[in-house]
Amino acid sequence: MSNNGNRWDPKKFKAGEIPDTSVTLTDSLNNKTGSWRSMKPVIEDKYAPCIKACPTNTLIPQYFDQLIRGNLDAAGWILLEHNPIPSVTGRVCPHPCELGCNRGRYDQPISIREIERFVGDHILDKKGIPPKVETGKRVAVVGSGPAGMSAAFYLRRRGHTVVVYEKEEKGGGVLRYGIPEYRLPKKIVDREFQALERMGVQFKYRTTVGKDVTVEQLLQEYDAVFLGHGAMKERHMGIPGEEHFLSGLEFLWEVNHGNLTPPGKKVAVIGGGNVAMDVARALLRLGAEPIVLYRRTEKEMPALKEEVERALEDGIEFRFLTQPVAARKENGKIILTCVKMQLGERDRSGRPRPVPVEGSEHDLEFDAVVAAIGEYVDTSFLPKEALDKDGWLVADRKTGRTPVKGLYAGGDAVLGPATVVEAVGMGRRAAEAIDAYLNGVEDYKPAPLPRTVSFKYIMTEYFPKAPRVEVPELPVEERIKDYFKEEVLGYDLDRAVKEALRCFSCGHCNSCGNCYVFCPDYAIKWVDDKPVVDYDYCKGCGICAQECPRGIITMEFERLF
Amino acid sequence: MAMRLALKGLGNRVMATIPACCWTIIDGAWPNHALKIPLMHTAFETAAIAASGIRAALDVKGEEDVTVMAWAGDGGTFDIGLQALSGAAERNENIIYVTYDNEAYMNTGIQRSSATPYGAWTTTTPVKHPESRPKKNIMEIMAAHRIPYAATATIAFPDDFVRKFRKAKDIVGMRFFHILSPCPPGWKIPSDMSVKVARMAVETKVFPLYEIEDGERVTINYWPEGRPVRDYLMMQGRFKHLTDEQIEHIQQFVDHQWKRLVHLHELTHGSLPEEAQATLTSR
Numbered sequence: 001m002s003n004n005g006n007r008w009d010p011k012k013f014k015a016g017e018i019p020d021t022s023v024t025l026t027d028s029l030n031n032k033t034g035s036w037r038s039m040k041p042v043i044e045d046k047y048a049p050c051i052k053a054c055p056t057n058t059l060i061p062q063y064f065d066q067l068i069r070g071n072l073d074a075a076g077w078i079l080l081e082h083n084p085i086p087s088v089t090g091r092v093c094p095h096p097c098e099l100g101c102n103r104g105r106y107d108q109p110i111s112i113r114e115i116e117r118f119v120g121d122h123i124l125d126k127k128g129i130p131p132k133v134e135t136g137k138r139v140a141v142v143g144s145g146p147a148g149m150s151a152a153f154y155l156r157r158r159g160h161t162v163v164v165y166e167k168e169e170k171g172g173g174v175l176r177y178g179i180p181e182y183r184l185p186k187k188i189v190d191r192e193f194q195a196l197e198r199m200g201v202q203f204k205y206r207t208t209v210g211k212d213v214t215v216e217q218l219l220q221e222y223d224a225v226f227l228g229h230g231a232m233k234e235r236h237m238g239i240p241g242e243e244h245f246l247s248g249l250e251f252l253w254e255v256n257h258g259n260l261t262p263p264g265k266k267v268a269v270i271g272g273g274n275v276a277m278d279v280a281r282a283l284l285r286l287g288a289e290p291i292v293l294y295r296r297t298e299k300e301m302p303a304l305k306e307e308v309e310r311a312l313e314d315g316i317e318f319r320f321l322t323q324p325v326a327a328r329k330e331n332g333k334i335i336l337t338c339v340k341m342q343l344g345e346r347d348r349s350g351r352p353r354p355v356p357v358e359g360s361e362h363d364l365e366f367d368a369v370v371a372a373i374g375e376y377v378d379t380s381f382l383p384k385e386a387l388d389k390d391g392w393l394v395a396d397r398k399t400g401r402t403p404v405k406g407l408y409a410g411g412d413a414v415l416g417p418a419t420v421v422e423a424v425g426m427g428r429r430a431a432e433a434i435d436a437y438l439n440g441v442e443d444y445k446p447a448p449l450p451r452t453v454s455f456k457y458i459m460t461e462y463f464p465k466a467p468r469v470e471v472p473e474l475p476v477e478e479r480i481k482d483y484f485k486e487e488v489l490g491y492d493l494d495r496a497v498k499e500a501l502r503c504f505s506c507g508h509c510n511s512c513g514n515c516y517v518f519c520p521d522y523a524i525k526w527v528d529d530k531p532v533v534d535y536d537y538c539k540g541c542g543i544c545a546q547e548c549p550r551g552i553i554t555m556e557f558e559r560l561f
Numbered sequence: 562m563a564m565r566l567a568l569k570g571l572g573n574r575v576m577a578t579i580p581a582c583c584w585t586i587i588d589g590a591w592p593n594h595a596l597k598i599p600l601m602h603t604a605f606e607t608a609a610i611a612a613s614g615i616r617a618a619l620d621v622k623g624e625e626d627v628t629v630m631a632w633a634g635d636g637g638t639f640d641i642g643l644q645a646l647s648g649a650a651e652r653n654e655n656i657i658y659v660t661y662d663n664e665a666y667m668n669t670g671i672q673r674s675s676a677t678p679y680g681a682w683t684t685t686t687p688v689k690h691p692e693s694r695p696k697k698n699i700m701e702i703m704a705a706h707r708i709p710y711a712a713t714a715t716i717a718f719p720d721d722f723v724r725k726f727r728k729a730k731d732i733v734g735m736r737f738f739h740i741l742s743p744c745p746p747g748w749k750i751p752s753d754m755s756v757k758v759a760r761m762a763v764e765t766k767v768f769p770l771y772e773i774e775d776g777e778r779v780t781i782n783y784w785p786e787g788r789p790v791r792d793y794l795m796m797q798g799r800f801k802h803l804t805d806e807q808i809e810h811i812q813q814f815v816d817h818q819w820k821r822l823v824h825l826h827e828l829t830h831g832s833l834p835e836e837a838q839a840t841l842t843s844r
């Protein structure tokens with residue numbers, strides 16, 4: 001700096017001239033330190049364990065990232081890549097994803113399902129865009145439950161003509177005629193079908209495959225057929241007097257058709273599964289007094305824990321270790337003869353086998369009895385070549401392919417009574433396999449899943465402990481009075497974002513900038529809001545890989561030859 | 562890294578002095594040195610006085626907006642530069658003095674300095690005779706001069722680091738920074754662990770993050786949940802030889818120092834934040 005205020009300009013520097021202060025001609029970028037390297041960092045998104053645990057493989061941290069940035073539409077579109085009905089799963093999914101969530105090993109898992117519901121509802125009326133190109137290929141879908149909906153959505157998205165055959169007068173399967181209103185409002189199901197219609201999916205209602213048209217006919221008429229007809233056959237108990245019982249599915253079907261008169265005041269509900277819980281809780285809301293009879297104890301109940309807890313909160317009476325063995329009708333009442341059970345040795349399912357206690361027979365009097373002890377798949381109308389020797393439908397879990405060329409299947413029809421999310425996942429995977437088949441790909445195999453970032457790669461130092469954001473719900477006293485009021489109110493935007501901010505974003509770079517801050521060699525460049533390694537300067541120290549809070553950067557050996 | 566964060570806080574109207582130390586090498590010689598700011602390499606013991614001189618010259622020229630920063634190692638600060646530093650502090654020179662403390666004379670081959678902590682291996686305190694004295698408390702020495710601002714910082718807490726440099730920029734008078742700077746060869750750690758080790762130093766309360774204003778008012782900036790010092794020591798080869806008793810000795814020393822610091826914070830602020838209590842009981 002000279003006295004007259006003219007600054008020394010390094011660009012005009014001539015040899016032999018010395019400025020009056022030590023200004024540099026260059027900077028640290030002069031020294032390309034990249035040649036010192038023996039290891040190199042590689043920046044690459046991986047899979048979060050929640051993604052792997054969700055049967056649809058929804059890219060959870062990826063859409064959370066968009067939600068947090070305020071891009072709600074973008075979040076919705078990412079979600080729809082793997083799950084076409086997030087408004088439904090966001091309400092009724094048993095959320096296996098939350099069991100996989102890394103944060104569960106730190107404080108509490110992310111409330112993934114509630115965030116999904118919020119984003120799903122945001123995109124609900126925006127989705128349903130028809131494909132840009134029609135392929136002219138035609139696919140028939142049997143059944144309009146979640147499996148059929150999912151297959152139809154992804155096939156139609158790829159430009160194929162999709163015709164859905166449904167024996168009921170409206171679509172949705174269990175979503176419409178099984179799950180009660182207070183858990184899944186039928187308005188939501190309606191809007192899901194409006195979206196499918198906007199896409200151009202065609203529906204043939206009141207058409208039963210096997211009766212009005214055969215599978216063989218469909219196979220001839222269409223380029224491919226997807227079976228998603230569910231598991232809607234009710235098991236029988238095989239006890240005398242059973243003909244006086246209603247089945248769980250029948251009862252819920254009636255209620256969902258608007259028949260809101262309970263079959264009696266004091267009603268026995270036999271079974272310990274989800275259907276039994278829905279029956280009992282629906283009965284309560286319709287003014288009856290349900291009593292659940294289950295032959296094992298609370299611990300062994302196959303129903304979701306969450307559902308059992310809600311039933312108990314509702315104040316529903318449970319009689320455990322109670323097994324009906326006979327029934328008779330007397331003066332318009334049903335007398336159930338029951339025996340007390342005790343738990344014996346474990347059976348093949350790992351649960352203790354209930355054995356009757358000698359001399360414990362007793363009679364219980366009810367106005368009506370609903371039995372919900374399990375469902376199975378109707379295979380009577382399927383081609384024999386698609387069944388195994390025990391009569392079960394054979395289909396590959398990853399592609400839905402059956403032994404019959406062009407015939408695919410998914411959901412409860414393949415798995416037996418399972419979950420909505422499994423049906424959705426299988427529907428999508430089958431759609432992808434069918435698409436490959438229609439494009440003439442022989443021996444299609446889905447791509448393997450990327451590597452998962454396990455908890456040990458998460459730098460928990462960056463995440464202060466924080467409890468889950470509470471989910472607003474109706475108070476118990478209020479919810480048990482009204483069958484039509486949705487009991488879980490769900491997150492609003494603020495809560496959804498706040499909860500999403502708890503997410504570690506395992507394996508997904510959310511532009512946190514740690515690698516940029518900590519690289520000692522200016523070797524991380526920031527391009528389009530993402531880090532990029534500049535290998536001219538990176539000397540492979542590995543700090544970025546250590547300090548990435550979410551396991552995105554891995555160090556690999558530099559290959560010289 | 563520390564230099565980058567410091568300059569992020571201070572902006573580009575900065576001139577620096579650097580005495581003999583590793584940074585002499587990192588930066589390199591004029592006219593191709595690595596920092597974009599004007600810079601003067603000084604003799605080992607003269608960082609503070611040279612910075613004072615530049616400050617005086619700038620003031621004469623009326624360039625008061627330029628910040629002058631001395632940037633020295635622990636050897637150049639705790640040991641040989643201490644008299645020049647003390648003089649500058651006593652005169653309350655309008656400069657920022659930063660010591661990046663890697664706890665030994667690293668540039669010349671890992672010899673002990675008065676900043677080397679108890680128990681550490683260096684080439685002059687071999688495993689048979691490891692460092693036997695506790696680390697010199699440079700923050701207390703500087704506070705004793707009643708200078709307007711003194712603070713600790715580390716690269717593992719970049720936000721805290723940059724915030725403190727921004728704050729210091731706007732203070733007039735002597736400002737002092739004590740920065741813990743892990744040195745991979747000197748501490749016998751893999752280079753990718755440097756940030757983790759620095760973070761662990763803070764988490765174990767070995768190196769608390771705090772500020773002292775006007776030499777008296779103490780504010781703790783980060784309340785660690787608390788982890789045993791063993792976690793910090795065992796990350797580093799230079800402490801591998803320590804016995805359980807020695808580690809316990811260090812733990813007690815660290816706990817005692819922390820209690821003192823918390824007490825000073827309480828004296829300054831009249832009360833303690835909620836998270837403080839846990840830090841006194843847990844390890």
Ligand SMILES: Cc1cc2nc3c(=O)[nH]c(=O)nc-3n(C[C@H](O)[C@H](O)[C@H](O)COP(=O)(O)OP(=O)(O)OC[C@H]3O[C@@H](n4cnc5c(N)ncnc54)[C@H](O)[C@@H]3O)c2cc1C
Pocket residue numbers: 092093094142143144145146147148165166167168171172173174175178179207208209210228229230231232252274275278381410411412413417418419420421423
């Ligand atoms: C009462 C109840 C509550 C449940 N609650 C939950 C829950 O909370 N969360 C969860 O994840 N899962 C729940 N489930 C399970 C879940 O609903 C099923 O796993 C899921 O619906 C299976 O989907 P799907 O598409 O395979 O079959 P379905 O939903 O059963 O759909 C099959 C469709 O095919 C139609 N169909 C059948 N046969 C023919 C034919 N021959 N021709 C034409 N159409 C035909 C049916 O009418 C129906 O619409 C529940 C099940 C029940 C019964």
Ligand SMILES: Cc1ncc(C[n+]2csc(CCOP(=O)(O)OP(=O)(O)O)c2C)c(N)n1
Pocket residue numbers: 581582583584604605606633634635636637638663665666667668669674
């Ligand atoms: C008066 C004087 N004595 C000794 C030296 C040799 N010398 C140069 S750098 C250095 C070590 C500096 O140690 P420190 O200040 O801790 O910085 P580090 O190298 O650790 O970064 C020494 C002893 C010197 N340059 N001048």
Ligand code: SF4
Pocket residue numbers: 048049050051060061100101102103104110112502503504505506
């Ligand atoms: S923290 Fe986020 S990304 Fe990681 S498993 Fe949980 S929800 Fe998925």
Ligand code: SF4
Pocket residue numbers: 053054055056057058060083089090093094095096097098112113116421
């Ligand atoms: S669909 Fe179910 S398992 Fe998948 S992310 Fe949503 S809540 Fe989780």
Ligand SMILES: [Mg+2]
Pocket residue numbers: 634635636662663664665666667668
């Ligand atoms: Mg040193």
